[in-house]
Each structure stands twice: as structure tokens, then as C-alpha cells.
Amino acid sequence: MIDDDFAIAFGHEPDGVWVAPGRVNLIGEHTDYNDGFVLPLALDRRTTVAAAVAGRTTVRSTREPEPVSFTAITVAPGQVEGWAAYVAGVVWAFREAGLPVVDLEILVEGDVPVGAGLSSSASLECAVAVAIADLTRTTLGPTEIARLARRAENDYVGAPTGGMDQMAAMHGAAGRLVFLDTRTDAVELIPFDLAAHGLELLVIDTRAPHQLVDGQYGERRADCARAAELLGVPALRDATPESVETLTDERLRRRARHVVTENARVLEVVELLRGGRDPREIGPLLCASHASMRDDFAITVPHVDVAQETAVAAGAHGARMTGGGFGGCVIALVDAGRGAEVTAAVEQAYADRAFEPPVTFPAVPSSGAHRL
Template structure:
């Protein structure tokens, strides 16, 4: 049974009626541009074929009830709980956070019954949280006939995660999940929120992106992510700029010389050079030179490993094994301290590269990784 049918079946079983509709939102993988989003920088994610689906219908009592296939106990809440961040916790906080963000934006949010099913792995760095937020947002906008242009959806979904759930994410995840387009990567300026759809024709180049779920436990991920963000903000203040986006590569050495400790200098160097790598990757893709982006992907990983210090042994092992097996480039993707690796490989070599990574894991006694080959897919959509 596919994920949409699972959501429908769950809705029927839980509520005893048919849903009014189903809304799907993808996970995402970031081709390049890590920890640049909250520094007002550039990112280049694309939407995945993996989906979270929400089946939903109006609830006449004006309350919200949500059921997930991952937790058979439904969660119910009303306006009082939705209007107070922290009152709804656990996975249902992502749903309540969307209700809160819409209400705070002045919308009359309809009560609803919702059922959630997902193929997006939780905790793997593929934006399962943004997927559920975006699918719920799409459902509530449609059910309520809300006047809310899609360009504003990413910011509201981000507010749900930042201010209700309490996760300090940037705007990238929600933008990719909502605004992704099949066959393209989404070039996003996180300061202006301007987007450009960049052709990412893997089939035409006879290439594939292999995603490796490292299965590494997230080690202090939340606290370390927040610490990196605070460090970048403090460095920007010390340099007298609004954000590290404003430090040009040509002026990097002079900027680093003004900072007082080596750790801060390395953090800044990663962000500034990563922004440039995004711009260089976009230029290559515009020219149809997909294969030539490989070295930039690998350079990004080295920077995350050595300067930003957010990788773990499983992640580094996957990158090294993929490169040794012939990948054109490989890097960690996501916030770090676990999650996934992506590798740019020949279309016919994906299985061999995946096998090499699995073998390297076995040699080191790591839990076997998960692997899948992906193509850029479409963003949030109503299925009917």
C-alpha cells in the first residue's frame, strides 16, 4: 500500500468517514549550501520523491484531531492549546504549530480531522518535520479557503517550527518542500527569499544522486546546531555585518584576521566559502555541466568536517567509501551530527557505490546504512 493509500485508510479507520482530500509534501535533500540559510546566504536544495501525506476533513466542533501511523494514539487540541507554544508537544506539535502560525497571521483556521502517513524517514536529515508542516498547511489552507499565496507558506511553516516547536531552523527546508519542481534544484537567496528553478537534469547527464542514510544516532544535534547558529551571529556582530552572507570571499582573510579565536575563524570560513560553492554550483548547472559539480560537493564536506565540525565517523566513512568507489563528489547533507550523505554517481554505478559504503560500514562495525537513488521531484501538492 502506498503512502497516500495508507493515509486514506488510516483516516477511514480512525474517523469512520472518507477524507475531504489528501495533501502530499516531500522530504528534501540539500545539494549544497549547509548552515548558510540562517546566515542570510544561499542554498540549493531539491525535493525528494519521498512523501508525507495528510488526509483531512473539516471538524464541525472547531477542534483539531490528528492521528499518525507512527503513533496509534490520536492527539486532540483546541484553540487554547494551539495559541500557547508548548501546550502540545511531541510529533503533534508540528501540526499545532501550523495552526498557531496561521492564527497568529490573522487567519480563521478551520477545525479538522487529520491522518498522517509518511515515507520520509524521521531523524535522517531529510526534513520530515518540514514535510508534515507543509502538508498540514496545504490541507488547512484548502479546507478553510484561506487567502494565502503559496509564496508566503514557507515563512509560516518556518514560524511553526521555530516559535511553536522551538527548533531554530532556517527557511531552506520549508522552501524546498513547498516550492520544489521536478527536474530542478531550488536556488534560494535566504535573505530576499527570491528563488530560481535551476535545471538539474540527472537523466540527461546519465548521472544519479545516491542518498545514504547513515543511521548514525544524532549526537547532541539540537544543542550543537543552536551553538553553531549563535557562534555565527556573534561573529557577524564582531565583524560589523548584518550576517556572514555580507563577508565576501575576496575579503575573507582580512575578516578572519579580525576575529579573536581559531574556532570562530573556522566557523566563519565555512559559511563564507560555502556560499561561494553554492554560487559556483549554480553556474555549472546553468551551463549543463552537472558532472563538474562533484568536486564542489566534496569540498563542501571537507569544510563541514574540518571547519564547522558537524560530521561524525559514520558520515565521514560513507563519503570516503563513495569517493573511493568512483563517485564524482560526496558530502553530508543536513544540519549534521548524523543524517544523510549524498553522492553524485554515474547512473549505472549507484548500486556498486551503495555496496561499497555498506561494506565500509561493516568493516567498522557500524549499523548498516540505508541507500536510495533519487531524482528532483515536485513540491507540496493536493492529490485529490
Template sequence: MTVVTDAFTARHGRAPAGVWSAPGRVNLIGEHTDYNDGFVLPFALPHRAVVAAAPADGPVSRVRSVQEPSGAVEFSAASVVPGDVDGWAAYVAGTCWAFREAGHPVGEVELELDSDVPVGAGLSSSAAVECAVGVALAGLAGVEIGATELARIARRAENEFVGAPTGGMDQMASVHGRAGRLVFLDTRDDTVELVPFDLAAHGLELLVIDTRAPHAHAGGEYGARRADCERAAAALGVPALRDAVLADVERLPDDRIRRRARHVVTENERVLEVVRLLAADADPREIGPLLDASHTSMRDDFEITVPHVDVAVEAARDGGAVGARMTGGGFGGCVIALVPAGAVTAVTTTVQQAYAERGWTAPLVFPGTPSDGAGRVG
């Protein structure tokens, strides 16, 4: 927060009107189910995008990012439309556009942005920016916007302005996150239930392993998987794969479409089982096999893992993890591992050694701790 506040004050000769932030997220389980009207179980991370903001003095908006040394990007918040802004600033301009399209007042703004959410790691750095900008716009306009509406505005920015065909999980986790809780989301109606997740009480930690593998799915393979799911739902005669039954899925004639649908149907079942176990105060170790099964399904049926990810999962298990899986949209990004507290060093070392043996860039390993969602911080 200090970085963006100081930068804003130095640049404009006045303090910002406020500082707002929003977190990235990790998905405990429930991959590629969100755009199929299914169930997901993410939580907000401590890593956050932070925005210092104030009304602009002139007729244009400007945004600067600590992570982008190229300087300010200018646009008109009052008239910007999709196609006007690209690159990193599209997430900011797109949120202004979606905020305006939702019927809320948007004036020209000065924004200073900083973020410690790893980019390209599948931790929703873009949603963190969108939600931070969204709560800043609401704060500057003096309007009260519910968390779910804010998430929908941010999702529209990503889908329609940036052009990334993602579901709504990322933004919902960013706004609804709470310390010590998972965000159980039914994406059909955006209902949220907060599920306790106290690993420390059971002698466990959740490690997030940034595999450092390339991670880009704004189009291409991610979009292809979504199209496969839509074809499967059409073939089954259901509104979405949320409504499919596994027995019917297994009768689909096309092997690829059948496997894509099987992943979504079984992944929804795994999410519901994890929620059932945690809500019943079961030992979280019991969810380990479900995490493992999720990864196998993503690897074999949905085909979205890559060697860096698969190696990290296997090494984490070899080091003592009771369950591990890729998290995020796939094709790179992060792995999560449920680890006994006493095995954290062993798991970390085993994964690092597996990477070193292959000559790969060392992965980044850090604890995943459920944290609070978007809001004003200064």
C-alpha cells in the first residue's frame, strides 16, 4: 500500500482519495467446472493487487503500474469501449467500461497500481486487478455495490473487453474471500457458502508451487476445452454439463468429447465431496485422494497439464504430500499440495530437486492461506 500511496503523492502532489485492494486466488478443487454451471471451491490469497486512486483533474483517465515501466496508459473512462485499450491496461479500462455498462457513474480517474500476485501462474492476477479497480471506482463514486455484483462487473470486463473466455470463479473468490474460509460457489446462480478450512488445527499446510512453466490461456487451448464442453452438453441434450449424468456421458460416441465431459461431471462430484467432508469437520487429510483424482482427471481426460506440472505433483507426493493437484486453467501455472506441517521442507526440497535434475527453472513454493477479499485498505 505504501508503494502506490507514495507514488501517487509524488506524481500528483496530493494524496490519493483512497487505496483499495483485491486478492488473487487458489482453487482448492473444481477445475473447468465454472463455465459449465458447476461447483468450485477456491479461496483468496494474501497476495493482492493494490490501487491508489483519485478523480482526475483533466478529461482523460491515466493508469500506471509499478510492474510496467513503460509509463502511463491513457483512456477515457466515460467513453472507452472494447478494442480501445489492449495489453495490461485493458483489465483496468475494461473494468471502467463494465462498471459504466452496469449503470454506475464513472468519472475520469488517476490510478496507481501495484500487485504481488504472480503473473502467469494461474493465481488470477487479472481478476485481482479488475476487482481492486472495481472497489476503487465504487469508492470514488460513493456507491454501494454488493460483492457478487462487483464480481460480475469484473468478469464482464475480462470476458467482453479483454476477450478471455473464463468463468466467474476468479472474481467471486476475490470479492467473497475470508480469512480461514473456502468460497464454495455454485456458478449457476452465484450462491456462496463459506466453508471452514483450518489446516493448522490438524497439523497440515497447503503449499502453492508456482511451476514457472509458461501459462497463457486467453484463447487457444482454454477456448477449445470450453467449446468441447458445449458440444458435449448439446449432444447430451442438457443446458450445461452441470446437468449431465456420468452414465450418459460414457455413452457419448466421440472419445475426446466423452473424456472432456467425464472430467467435468466427476470434478463436480469431487467438489461436493470435499465440501461435505470439511463441513462435517473431518480430518482434512481425507480430501487428499480427491485432490489426486482431480489431477489425474485433468491430465488424462481434460488434457490440460504439462510436464512441469505433472513432475511437481509427483515429486510433492514423493516428498510426503497427502494429496496434490494442478490448480487453475492449466497449460502451466501452479500446483497445490496438502502437506503435514513436518513434511513441508521435504516436499519443497523434493520438488526443487526434481526440477534441478531436468534443468528447469526452480519453482517458487509458498504457503496458501485463505485471506480476506476485496475492499478499502487506506
């Protein structure tokens, strides 16, 4: 129990325990920073934070050997680096927004895989954010907290991500997808009861970790901004398939084509699920999304392509890479009870190529961040 672990680490009981989930994105990749649409779900894998008010902030993690300390009223970008920067960034974002902050003793535990594209960072940020809000008695809605957590990641840590991850961590609900319009931050919860249809969503961690704080992600974002500028639209959300094909730069044309077609796929999936249709019908859209990320956006790697192709060949109704790319996870929509068969096929394909074995688990739509 984290309460006991906290007492061992700090010598007293915590003031409370808070959790926030990781997320997996069903469809809608690299659309969030283009003012587009995304459709994630909150996982039942989560980050747990025990915290107590203290004279100086000290952060410990069961995954890290050394604690990190700083002072809430003075912490600034560049002062705290590594994993603890996500915690310091949230404190800084609260303070920059004119909200009260306090120093805390914090213990972090969790089972969201790190570097797998399941938003372990947003999970940590949101767990810390709800803890700070509670302990300072600051009333904030889930979208407000998500925005603070996103600012921590963008402006403190320096990762140029969109807001999908934090919104999914805050708005997630059991048996629901989080349909997010990233231009307006409007959220609609979409039914996603796979068990009722004899289905499950398998997550395949390819064990090819990605890094978002690097040049590749930033280059894709810059390409999208340049394409929108050339097309004379505020963001690629406003572009049409026809207008995209007028771009003379092939790379920009491909990048823009992915975003425009991916937005259309998200909306199509939402309409299918809103209408109570069999979720198996979204399978081809998942595969089309993967092909677009592979061919137009160029963010897949051999590990994820092999996993995606093998899952479909083994009977998945659809599969795609999920997350920022260059590694991470693949999701596969499979009939209930077929997960082991698909997993075995991917494991064999990996063994044939001398890849490290993948790790698989079912994705269960779960609740967003809250106090236990």
C-alpha cells in the first residue's frame, strides 16, 4: 500500500492519495496540435501519488533511486530535470496561473509503462495536479487541471505535445471514450462497451521506446504549421483533402494529408459508435490510420509495423500504432478470448526477427484522475 510506503519514506502518514490514469488513443494521431479531433480512453493502469504538506518539496518515486527536492515558491524552468521535472512543472504552472501552491512531500508509484506511448508523463502530472488542488482547497474543473498539466509539459519540461493526454487523464470514464475537439476543448463521452460485443482492445507494447522531447516530433509539428500557412488556414483542421493536394512540397503534402484524413477517420469512428454499431466496423479505419502514419507521416518503425501487420494477419479486426510514434504501442481490436492467439503470433514474429519480446495487456476504459 502506498500509504505504508509513504510512512516508511517520510516517517508519517500522507494527507491523502490521488490517482490519474495513463491513456491509449483509439484513433486520432498528431491531430491534437493541429486543432483537430482525438478519441482516447483512460486506462486502468495509473499513477498513484501520496502527498503531505511540508516545509520543502521532496519527491520520491519507487522507480527512481534518489529523491528530488525544490521549493514551490521559487522553482523555475531548468531547475529540475528528468522525471521529477513533470512534478516541478505542475507546481510551477499552478504558481504562474496565480493559484496557491504549497510544498509537499510526495511519493509516486504507478504501473503505466514508461516510454510506451501510454502517457505516463500526463498521468503523473494530473495526479500531482489534483493533489495540489485538493491540498490548497482550490476548486478547478477537469479541463482547467488538464490545461495546467499541459502547460507543465510544454513550457517547463519542453515537450511540444498537444493537450489530448491530459484531457484523457482528467475526463476518462469507465466504458467510455473521450471524444475531444482540441480547438474548443469540448468533450463528449462516447460509449465503448467492448465486452457487450464480444470484443477486447489489446495493447501491444513493442518495447521500442519513443522519445517525444526530440527533433522528430518537433519537425512533424513544424511541417504541419508550415503546411497550414501555405494553405492559408489557421490550422490543418481547416484544410480539405483537395486543398492538401495542391501543396507542391511532397513532404508537406504527405504530412498534411495524414492530418486531414485522420481527422475524418476520427469523426467516422465517432459516428459509428454513437449510432450503436458493431465496433468491429471501425477495424478498417484503424488499419487505414496506421497506413497513413507509416506512409504519409513517417512515424512508425519496424517493431510497430511488424506488430500491426501480424495482429491483423492473426485475426484482429483492425490494428494501429498509438501514441506519438517512433516506437511505443500498437492496439488491436480482437474478439474476446483471441488475445492470447494474437499475442502468440506477434511474439513469434518478433522472435523470428530477434526483437525483444513484446508485452501485451487489455485496455479497459476507466475513470479519470481523482482522490482515493
